[in-house]
Amino acid sequence: SQTIHQWPATLVQPVGSPLSLECTVEGTSNPNLYWYRQAAGRGLQLLFYSVGIGQISSEVPQNLSASRPQDRQFILSSKKLLLSDSGFYLCASVVKTSYNEQFFGPGTRLTVL
Amino acid sequence: QKEVEQDPGPLSVPEGAIVSLNCTYSNSAFQYFMWYRQYSRKGPELLMYTYSSGNKEDGRFTAQVDKSSKYISLFIRDSQPSDSATYLCAMDDSNYKLTFGKGTLLTVNP
Numbered sequence: 001s002q003t004i005h006q007w008p009a010t011l012v013q014p015v016g017s018p019l020s021l022e023c024t025v026e027g028t029s030n031p032n033l034y035w036y037r038q039a040a041g042r043g044l045q046l047l048f049y050s051v052g053i054g055q056i057s058s059e060v061p062q063n064l065s066a067s068r069p070q071d072r073q074f075i076l077s078s079k080k081l082l083l084s085d086s087g088f089y090l091c092a093s094v095v096k097t098s099y100n101e102q103f104f105g106p107g108t109r110l111t112v113l
Numbered sequence: 114q115k116e117v118e119q120d121p122g123p124l125s126v127p128e129g130a131i132v133s134l135n136c137t138y139s140n141s142a143f144q145y146f147m148w149y150r151q152y153s154r155k156g157p158e159l160l161m162y163t164y165s166s167g168n169k170e171d172g173r174f175t176a177q178v179d180k181s182s183k184y185i186s187l188f189i190r191d192s193q194p195s196d197s198a199t200y201l202c203a204m205d206d207s208n209y210k211l212t213f214g215k216g217t218l219l220t221v222n223p
């Protein structure tokens with residue numbers, strides 16, 4: 001079975017500062033990878049997904065970006081954080097089988113002040 | 114109309130009660146239906162998935178899908194305090210992405 005690591009677990013950043021969140025996956029190869037943001041009362045919002053190295057699809061236009069430099073590494077970045085970027089960021093991985101069973105990491109709680 | 118509608122609750126029940134959680138959807142292309150459980154400050158974990166209309170049982174949990182009504186349910190029998198969590202429905206149209214409901218917060222009181 002696969003294991004998803006995310007770090008840091010919690011982060012407090014000032015407005016305007018840069019951001020880098022990392023997600024790595026163990027136990028599988030060539031997964032589809034996803035970044036979600038979960039804000040209180042708003043459910044899971046898909047931000048980016050990737051079907052392979054260097055392949056990124058953006059779901060929501062914003063000041064965030066994603067990169068996939070290695071098969072099992074997915075990075076979420078921002079050059080300048082906004083207050084509205086606060087939330088719980090989740091990385092998910094899918095083994096490419098017949099259905100889209102997504103495994104989630106433990107998440108990073110980001111507070112922008 | 115949003116693609117997936119889920120009552121956010123909160124829902125509070127006594128221990129031992131039968132819990133019913135529901136989602137409705139509008140997209141006929143959805144083929145797989147899943148329920149995730151999320152404990153506070155943790156990532157969601159998959160509870161059950163179903164493909165066709167009908168019921169699927171796993172221990173105290175039963176997932177029900179009615180494609181004709183575009184309605185899915187999760188039943189929890191003999192609910193326990195450890196079942197207290199947010200339950201998210203999710204649906205897949207085989208296009209790499211899941212569409213999630215907003216989640217229902219459940220509290221089971223001892």
